[in-house]
Amino acid sequence: MAFTYEHPHPAVTVDCAVFGLDEDGLKALLIQRDVEPFAGRWALPGGFVRPDEGLEAAARRELREETGLERLFLEQLYTFGEPGRDPRERVITVAWYALVRLADHRVQAATDARQAAWFPVDDMPSLAFDHDAILTTALTRLHGKVRWQPIGFELLPPKFTLTQLQRMYETVLERGLDKRNFRKKVLGLGILEELDEVEQDVAHRAARLYRFDQKAYQRMVRDGFNFEI
Amino acid sequence: MAFTYEHPHPAVTVDCAVFGLDEDGLKALLIQRDVEPFAGRWALPGGFVRPDEGLEAAARRELREETGLERLFLEQLYTFGEPGRDPRERVITVAWYALVRLADHRVQAATDARQAAWFPVDDMPSLAFDHDAILTTALTRLHGKVRWQPIGFELLPPKFTLTQLQRMYETVLERGLDKRNFRKKVLGLGILEELDEVEQDVAHRAARLYRFDQKAYQRMVRDGFNFEI
DNA sequence: ACAAAAGTGTTGAACGTACACCCATGC
DNA sequence: GCATGGGTGTACGTTCAACACTTTTGT
Numbered sequence: 001m002a003f004t005y006e007h008p009h010p011a012v013t014v015d016c017a018v019f020g021l022d023e024d025g026l027k028a029l030l031i032q033r034d035v036e037p038f039a040g041r042w043a044l045p046g047g048f049v050r051p052d053e054g055l056e057a058a059a060r061r062e063l064r065e066e067t068g069l070e071r072l073f074l075e076q077l078y079t080f081g082e083p084g085r086d087p088r089e090r091v092i093t094v095a096w097y098a099l100v101r102l103a104d105h106r107v108q109a110a111t112d113a114r115q116a117a118w119f120p121v122d123d124m125p126s127l128a129f130d131h132d133a134i135l136t137t138a139l140t141r142l143h144g145k146v147r148w149q150p151i152g153f154e155l156l157p158p159k160f161t162l163t164q165l166q167r168m169y170e171t172v173l174e175r176g177l178d179k180r181n182f183r184k185k186v187l188g189l190g191i192l193e194e195l196d197e198v199e200q201d202v203a204h205r206a207a208r209l210y211r212f213d214q215k216a217y218q219r220m221v222r223d224g225f226n227f228e229i
Numbered sequence: 230m231a232f233t234y235e236h237p238h239p240a241v242t243v244d245c246a247v248f249g250l251d252e253d254g255l256k257a258l259l260i261q262r263d264v265e266p267f268a269g270r271w272a273l274p275g276g277f278v279r280p281d282e283g284l285e286a287a288a289r290r291e292l293r294e295e296t297g298l299e300r301l302f303l304e305q306l307y308t309f310g311e312p313g314r315d316p317r318e319r320v321i322t323v324a325w326y327a328l329v330r331l332a333d334h335r336v337q338a339a340t341d342a343r344q345a346a347w348f349p350v351d352d353m354p355s356l357a358f359d360h361d362a363i364l365t366t367a368l369t370r371l372h373g374k375v376r377w378q379p380i381g382f383e384l385l386p387p388k389f390t391l392t393q394l395q396r397m398y399e400t401v402l403e404r405g406l407d408k409r410n411f412r413k414k415v416l417g418l419g420i421l422e423e424l425d426e427v428e429q430d431v432a433h434r435a436a437r438l439y440r441f442d443q444k445a446y447q448r449m450v451r452d453g454f455n456f457e458i
Numbered sequence: 459a460c461a462a463a464a465g466t467g468t469t470g471a472a473c474g475t476a477c478a479c480c481c482a483t484g485c
Numbered sequence: 486g487c488a489t490g491g492g493t494g495t496a497c498g499t500t501c502a503a504c505a506c507t508t509t510t511g512t
Contacts, residue, residue: 004231008280009238012310012321051237051319055310079308079323081241081284090280092241092323094308163491180493181475204489205482392464409466410502433462434509464509473500481492 010081010090014059015046015131017077017095017138018069020102020118021155025171027102027118028135030127031066034114037087038128044135045116046093059096067116073099073154077138085130097138099154146172147229150191153212161199161207162186169229185229191217239310239319243288244275244360246306246324246367247298249331249347250384254400256331256347257364259356260295263343266316267357273364274345275322288325296345302328302383306367314359326367328383375401376458379420382441390428390436391415398458414458420446 018029030042045066049058056074063069074096081092102118119125121139126132146152152168153160166182186192193213198206217227247258259271274295278287285303292298303325310321331347348354350368355361375381381397382389395411415421422442427435446456 002233002235003237004233005238005240006231007240007277008232009234010241010278010280011234011236012239012241048236049239049310049321051239052312054312055308055321076307078305079284081278081323083281083283092278092284092321094310094321161491178475178477179491180477183492184494185474202490203484205484205491207491390464407502407504408464409504412465413467414501431463432511434464434511436464459512461512462510464507466507467504469503471500471502473498475498476496477494479493481490483489483491485486485488 008090010092011086012049013046013091013093014049014055014062015044015093015095015134016059016063016074016098017044017135018063018067018072018098018100019121019138019142019155020100020105021168021171022102024120026121028121028124029067029069029100029116029118030125032115032117033128041128042117042119042125043128044095044131049094055094056096059094063098066114069098069100069105073151077134077141080130080134082130093134095134095137097141099142099151101155101157103157142172143174148227150212150217150227152229159195159197159209159211161209163207165210189227190220191227237319239321240315241278242275242320242322243278243284243291244273244322244324244363245288245292245303245327246273246364247292247296247301247327247329248350248367248371248384249329249334250397250400251331253349255350257350257353258296258298258329258345258347259354261344261346262357270357271346271348271354272357273324273360278323284323285325288323292327295343298327298329298334302380306363306370309359309363311359322363324363324366326370328371328380330384330386332386371401372403377456379441379446379456381458388424388426388438388440390438392436394439418456419449420456 020027020029029045031045033039033041033043045062046059047062047066049055053061055076059074060070063072077095077097079092079094083090085091124135127135146169152172155168156164162183165186166177166179169182170177191213192210195209195211197209199209200206249256249258258274260274262268262270262272274291275288276291276295278284282290284305288303289299292301306324306326308321308323312319314320350364353364356364375398381401384397385393391412394415395406395408398411399406420442421439424438424440426438428438429435
């Protein structure tokens with residue numbers, strides 16, 4: 001089967017920078033390529049956009065097929081389209097970044113025979129194509145956005161302690177935060193629901209659990225409130 | 230001449246939301262389409278990406294060809310690619326937004342026979358394709374970004390008064406600002422160079438002229454300073 | 459002299475930052 | 486009883502917001 005056009009058309013792909021958080025820090029999800037070019041090299045999950053599929057739908061489908069991930073936070077990042085970024089033909093890639101609760105997705109079954117694995121973002125192998133640049137752009141975006149939008153919660157379990165929340169911000173922002181000031185700030189925002197529950201199975205005093213209150217957040221945004229950490 | 234591929238490829242275009250500022254407010258530059266679909270309707274300037282051309286280069290070329298504009302501030306906005314957004318075939322458009330000193334580009338000669346004109350952003354005709362949505366996205370981006378990055382200067386002449394600067398922010402942010410607080414704030418940033426010049430030909434006391442000090446700004450950014458209006 | 463816009467300071471409230479100890483729990 | 490992290494308040498400096506009059510210049 002062949003497809004013919006009057007004018008040249010580039011190929012269009014989607015690629016996703018997926019971030020997760022664990023005790024060791026921020027991780028990104030990579031897949032190992034099994035075909036040329038860059039066979040054997042690690043790369044961002046992604047693939048070609050189908051003719052009747054929206055861009056976000058394509059990104060979600062590729063994530064599902066290549067990594068098994070579904071229903072995650074996903075936002076468009078940037079579109080990379082310099083000629084020559086793929087040695088085979090002109091390929092324009094619409095890049096996305098995603099945040100996922102890593103604890104829920106510890107073991108990654110690679111459903112289409114490619115291996116998938118989490119790598120610490122500060123110790124990455126060299127990636128295929130220009131995926132290093134895409135990943136760097138995604139990290140910069142995450143860093144820049146996490147203070148102004150409550151997207152960091154996407155990296156945490158639904159119920160979390162204030163210490164976990166602080167560690168998440170410290171990891172993403174790459175700087176330490178003062179415990180008392182941090183608690184004063186986030187509790188003062190009025191978007192955390194204090195639960196009647198504490199951590200389980202810890203070898204010290206158990207911390208109170210909180211939940212992000214999406215409803216309260218949206219109500220406050222509507223009334224002109226600005227989230228800021 | 231025909232181009233044949235093993236898999237279907239979408240067409241890829243670039244479209245630009247170009248903003249300018251005058252005494253009446255914020256304007257956007259539109260061109261009138263002369264072919265179907267949407268012949269006669271107003272649309273954002275843009276067109277197909279050539280096979281060996283980068284995306285930004287394509288956007289700059291289309292702006293030059295369709296509106297005569299060159300060397301303007303241009304940033305990638307978002308990529309729109311829902312199936313069906315163009316009735317002819319699958320078209321993915323990488324949208325850009327641009328800022329221009331409107332005074333320098335008052336009369337727009339349409340170089341390839343299409344008419345180009347500035348429209349007030351708060352009184353726009355209905356646009357071709359999904360260009361209304363693109364323009365709305367661009368306005369939201371401009372609104373959101375102007376406070377954190379010194380891009381607003383791109384809308385002003387190189388030498389400007391503090392009142393012009395304040396009007397620009399008031400227009401883009403769609404709210405009034407206090408004159409004394411505004412001056413204290415912007416002068417305190419240390420990125421305005423005070424010139425030994427004043428306005429000419431005004432029927433009242435002439436205001437001092439200032440210039441944006443790009444060098445000082447970059448030095449301060451390097452040292453961890455954060456621009457904010 | 460008058461019209462028009464330029465230019466200029468103070469005060470109170472809110473917020474950010476620095477900082478250290480006691481408490482509850484599990485072992 | 487000890488080790489581990491949980492939880493809490495104050496004081497200071499900085500920044501933001503509200504607010505009105507005098508000065509300069511051109512006509």
